Every structure is written in C-alpha cells, then in structure tokens.
Amino acid sequence: MLTRERQAAIASRLTRDGKVLAGELASDFAVSEDTIRRDLREMASAGLCERVYGGALARPSAPVPPPLHERAQIAAPRKNALAAAAARYLVDGATVFIDAGSANLALAARLPVDRRLRIVTHSPAVALAVPPRAQHPVTLIGGRYDAETGACLGAEALGEVERLRPDLLVLGACGLDAVAGVTAFDPEDAAIKRHLARSSAAIMVLATAEKLGTAAPFFVVGVEAVGRIVTEAAAKGPAFDALGETGAEIVLADPSGR
Amino acid sequence: MLTRERQAAIASRLTRDGKVLAGELASDFAVSEDTIRRDLREMASAGLCERVYGGALARPSAPVPPPLHERAQIAAPRKNALAAAAARYLVDGATVFIDAGSANLALAARLPVDRRLRIVTHSPAVALAVPPRAQHPVTLIGGRYDAETGACLGAEALGEVERLRPDLLVLGACGLDAVAGVTAFDPEDAAIKRHLARSSAAIMVLATAEKLGTAAPFFVVGVEAVGRIVTEAAAKGPAFDALGETGAEIVLADPSGR
DNA sequence: CCGAATCATGCATGAACGTGCACAACGTCG
DNA sequence: CGACGTTGTGCACGTTCATGCATGATTCGG
Numbered sequence: 001m002l003t004r005e006r007q008a009a010i011a012s013r014l015t016r017d018g019k020v021l022a023g024e025l026a027s028d029f030a031v032s033e034d035t036i037r038r039d040l041r042e043m044a045s046a047g048l049c050e051r052v053y054g055g056a057l058a059r060p061s062a063p064v065p066p067p068l069h070e071r072a073q074i075a076a077p078r079k080n081a082l083a084a085a086a087a088r089y090l091v092d093g094a095t096v097f098i099d100a101g102s103a104n105l106a107l108a109a110r111l112p113v114d115r116r117l118r119i120v121t122h123s124p125a126v127a128l129a130v131p132p133r134a135q136h137p138v139t140l141i142g143g144r145y146d147a148e149t150g151a152c153l154g155a156e157a158l159g160e161v162e163r164l165r166p167d168l169l170v171l172g173a174c175g176l177d178a179v180a181g182v183t184a185f186d187p188e189d190a191a192i193k194r195h196l197a198r199s200s201a202a203i204m205v206l207a208t209a210e211k212l213g214t215a216a217p218f219f220v221v222g223v224e225a226v227g228r229i230v231t232e233a234a235a236k237g238p239a240f241d242a243l244g245e246t247g248a249e250i251v252l253a254d255p256s257g258r
Numbered sequence: 259m260l261t262r263e264r265q266a267a268i269a270s271r272l273t274r275d276g277k278v279l280a281g282e283l284a285s286d287f288a289v290s291e292d293t294i295r296r297d298l299r300e301m302a303s304a305g306l307c308e309r310v311y312g313g314a315l316a317r318p319s320a321p322v323p324p325p326l327h328e329r330a331q332i333a334a335p336r337k338n339a340l341a342a343a344a345a346r347y348l349v350d351g352a353t354v355f356i357d358a359g360s361a362n363l364a365l366a367a368r369l370p371v372d373r374r375l376r377i378v379t380h381s382p383a384v385a386l387a388v389p390p391r392a393q394h395p396v397t398l399i400g401g402r403y404d405a406e407t408g409a410c411l412g413a414e415a416l417g418e419v420e421r422l423r424p425d426l427l428v429l430g431a432c433g434l435d436a437v438a439g440v441t442a443f444d445p446e447d448a449a450i451k452r453h454l455a456r457s458s459a460a461i462m463v464l465a466t467a468e469k470l471g472t473a474a475p476f477f478v479v480g481v482e483a484v485g486r487i488v489t490e491a492a493a494k495g496p497a498f499d500a501l502g503e504t505g506a507e508i509v510l511a512d513p514s515g516r
Numbered sequence: 517c518c519g520a521a522t523c524a525t526g527c528a529t530g531a532a533c534g535t536g537c538a539c540a541a542c543g544t545c546g
Numbered sequence: 547c548g549a550c551g552t553t554g555t556g557c558a559c560g561t562t563c564a565t566g567c568a569t570g571a572t573t574c575g576g
Binding site for chain 1: 261395397398399
Binding site: 032 | 553554555556557562563564
C-alpha cells in the first residue's frame with residue numbers, strides 16, 4: 001500500500017468517524033505505530049486533522065479547497081516555520097492584509113493570540129484559518145471566487161481593495177527575484193496585488209527556497225518596495241545574495257518552527 | 259476514548275445542559291473523578307467553562323448555537339440527505355444564493371455537476387465547499403467575518419446583498435415554525451436574510467426535524483413566502499402538519515441520501 | 517462548628533511520543 | 547550496469563503525557 005493511499009484512507013476515516021486511534025490504524029494497515037504517527041503528524045501540519053494524544057481528531061474547521069489544499073500540503077513543515085518567523089513581526093493593533101497563498105494560509109492559522117490584529121483578506125481559506133480563539137476581527141473582501149488562486153478576484157474585489165490602507169501587507173509571491181521583483185501567475189491576481197502593494201504602509205513576503213530566483217509572467221512590485229522577506233536557510237545562493245543587496249531585511253526561519 | 263475527545267464531549271454537554279457534575283461525568287466516561295477534575299480545570303483555564311464546587315457551569319457568555327464548523331458535524335448524514343433532495347430543485351442556469359448554515363454547507367458540497375449554476379453566498383465555508391470540478395462560478399459577498407454564523411455580516415455585506423436579485427434563495431433557518439416563520443439567532447444575520455428573502459424570486463429552506471416548531475429571537479420571513487421546505491420524515495407531527503397548511507411544498511428527504 | 521464531600525498536589529506507572537539511526541526499495545544519472 | 551540520493555519504514559532510546567491513588571487542604575450544608 002502506498003503512503004499517500006494510506007493517508008487518504010486515514011483522512012476518509014476521519015471525516016466518517018470524526019476521530020482515529022493511532023494503535024487501531026497501525027493494526028488495520030499492518031504498519032508500525034511510528035508510521036501512523038508520522039502520517040498523522042504530516043496531515044496535521046497540512047491542516048488536515050488535529051493531532052491529539054493517542055490519535056487524531058477531524059479538524060473542526062471547513063475544508064480547504066483542493067488546489068490550495070494540495071499546495072498547503074507540500075512542504076507544510078517548512079511553511080509553518082516561515083509562518084512562525086513571520087508572526088513575530090505582526091505588531092499589536094495593526095491592520096494586516098493577508099494575501100492568498102499556502103505559506104500565508106499557514107501564517108493565518110498561526111496568528112499570535114497575545115496581540116490584537118485586524119485581519120483583512122480576499123482569500124476565504126485564510127479567513128477561515130484564523131483561529132476563532134484569537135478574537136482577531138476578520139474582514140473578507142468579496143468578489144468572484146477563483147479556485148485556482150484561492151482568492152476573490154475581479155472588479156468587485158479590486159474596488160474594495162482600493163479603499164484599504166493596511167499597515168502591513170503579507171504578500172504572496174509566485175516568484176521572487178532581485179531583478180524581476182515579485183511576480184504572479186494570474187493577471188487579475190497580480191492586479192490586486194499591485195494595488196495592495198501601493199496602498200500598504202509596509203510589505204512582507206513569505207517565500208520558500210524554491211521561489212527565490214524565479215519569475216512568474218505577471219509583475220507585481222519591485223523588490224525595493226518589500227521591506228522584509230522571510231525565507232529559509234536552504235535558499236542561500238546567488239539569488240539569495242542578490243535579494244540581500246536590494247536593501248530588504250532578510251529573515252531566516254528556524255526549521256524547528258520556533 | 260481520547261482525552262481531547264472526552265473534553266469535547268464534556269463541552270457539548272455543557273452547552274446542552276448548562277452544567278455538568280464531576281461525579282456523574284466520571285461514571286459516564288468510566289474514569290476517575292481526578293481525571294474529570296483535571297479536564298474541567300484545563301477547560302476552565304482555557305475559558306471554556308466556569309469551575310464550581312462539584313462540577314462546572316457553562317460560561318455565561320457561551321454562544322447559544324455552537325459555531326458553524328461544529329454544527330456541520332452534527333447529524334451529517336441527515337444533512338447530506340437533505341442536500342441531495344434539495345439539489346434536485348436547482349435548475350440549469352439559475353443564480354442561487356446559498357445562505358450560511360450547516361445543511362446549506364452540505365448542499366454546496368453536493369451541488370449537481372450536470373447543470374450550470376451561478377452560486378452567490380456570503381459564507382466563505384460555502385464558497386469553498388463548492389466542488390471546483392463543477393465549474394460553477396462562485397461569487398462571495400465580503401464583509402466582517404462572523405465565526406458564529408460562519409458568514410460575512412455588517413454594512414458592507416448588506417450593501418452588496420441589496421444589489422442582488424437571485425432566482426433562488428436557499429435560506430438557512432435557525433428556527434422554522436408555521437406561526438413564528440423563519441427565525442435566526444443573530445440580528446445582523448437576520449437583517450441580511452430579510453433583504454435576501456425580499457429580493458429573491460423563490461425561497462427554499464432546508465430544515466432538520468429538530469428545527470420544526472421552534473423559533474429563534476429574530477424574525478426573518480413568514481412561512482407563506484417560502485415556496486419549498488426540504489425536511490425529513492422524522493419531522494412528522496403537529497408542527498409539520500401546520501407548515502403543510504401554509505401552502506409551502508414540503509419535500510421529504512430520502513434517508514439513504516438518494 | 518463538625519462531618520462529609522470535594523478539591524489540589526505530588527507521585528508512580530504505563531502508554532504514547534519524538535528523535536536519531538539503520539536498512540530496504542526505488543528512481544536517477546553518469 | 548553501478549553509484550548515488552531520495553523516500554518510506556521499523557527499531558531503540560530517552561522523554562512526555564494521561565491516569566489513578568494517596569495525602570492534606572478546602573468547602574459546603576446543617
């Protein structure tokens with residue numbers, strides 16, 4: 001049996017029963033409990049379930065849409081590490097726009113609870129990921145929902161975005177390069193990002209290593225406008241050095257997620 | 259039984275009964291009172307309940323209805339059956355507004371793929387639940403996101419809703435009664451529902467058996483405005499008969515989900 | 517003010533856990 | 547074809563966690 005196949009089976013059990021037991025799964029799938037624990041850990045870090053002592057519970061929150069969901073699952077621990085590092089720079093009382101994207105989704109799920117933040121987003125998944133316990137007021141920008149980017153796009157969304165003046169924009173980047181700047185795959189998405197970049201007081205970008213030195217078709221904003229780039233140590237190389245020379249503050253995430 | 263699972267069960271008892279007794283819980287869950295006391299202490303420190311001598315009380319500010327994501331898991335198979343029955347009445351090419359609510363969430367997830375529908379909603383969870391495979395264009399109404407109802411409320415949302423003229427409104431009902439009509443727990447939610455009910459060409463309500471004959475604090479619309487009520491056979495009784503006499507078409511869902 | 521019930525705390529125990537390591541299966545590239 | 551990196555798995559190790567019990571302290575009701 002394939003690993004992913006087994007994890008899919010665990011996921012379907014979760015939705016059916018609402019919970020799974022590690023020991024039970026181990027004997028049912030004829031693997032060791034270690035393997036099951038690894039599965040559950042992975043799934044939990046991808047937001048598929050809640051890990052608890054003895055097994056796992058179905059996530060009490062709404063389902064994350066498949067395209068975004070798949071992206072969220074890729075390198076989830078690394079994205080969580082980025083999120084943890086970025087969360088430190090969210091100051092109390094600030095209005096923060098969180099762009100769509102898998103790393104930003106991880107950030108939304110790990111927003112600090114010891115500070116009060118006004119969260120604005122055009123991504124329903126981000127809005128739902130904000131832990132209700134934190135009591136951060138969440139404003140969602142409406143419009144035509146685009147499943148590919150996982151955000152609301154179009155004229156309506158753009159119109160609403162134009163009225164905003166966020167203190168901080170947590171920008172999602174499909175590509176990030178010292179020369180090409182921040183770039184996106186979708187033209188409409190790029191248009192909204194451009195507006196946001198202009199009207200925000202500060203910009204922070206979360207980028208996994210593989211995004212550095214790459215460019216997508218649509219330009220959003222030059223790197224000189226980005227105040228802070230959160231990335232990982234694995235990104236070190238020529239593209240990384242070039243970014244550092246643009247004046248942006250580069251933050252390296254601790255892989256352990258601290 | 260998992261520790262967290264037990265604590266969740268205690269929490270749901272708290273919202274149901276308003277109080278729990280330590281000794282009673284201990285014998286019901288077959289653990290020692292020490293364990294229960296530890297649970298209650300932990301929950302109290304998390305703000306989930308108020309610890310008192312002999313047990314615990316529900317927090318005075320405890321939400322009357324549990325948040326949407328919890329409601330969605332209650333009686334899920336029955337809600338899926340309602341959804342399957344309701345899906346038959348969505349006609350090709352129609353613009354359908356899907357209100358927030360757990361049964362409506364199930365409907366969104368089971369939208370027919372053989373017809374083209376324009377979906378509009380103010381619930382991010384509903385927008386995300388629409389299967390991307392179906393290619394239904396989804397418009398999401400933005401605004402302040404309210405975790406309690408699971409929808410975007412407030413002036414912004416109301417303003418956008420006012421511009422809509424849906425062919426069909428799939429209305430969520432917190433209570434449904436022949437005399438009291440459709441009612442809601444939240445005043446702002448009720449305001450938006452009222453607007454929608456006025457501007458929609460037709461109204462359909464999905465209601466599980468326990469909602470029939472009950473009323474929530476805020477009035478939305480009288481039953482005479484509701485064209486079709488989808489409910490279950492288990493609802494049959496005086497309240498059910500009274501609804502039938504108002505002229506609305508009553509549809510009974512097949513428990514097998516067909 | 518007294519007895520009984522309830523409680524917090526410390527401790528012991530076993531289950532569940534994370535981590536590091538070794539090994540096997542697999543695909544890739546020279 | 548063989549060397550190599552990757553990935554999934556199981557095992558051993560020490561650690562953490564949940565639980566029940568014992569012990570005093572606290573609270574409640576009369």
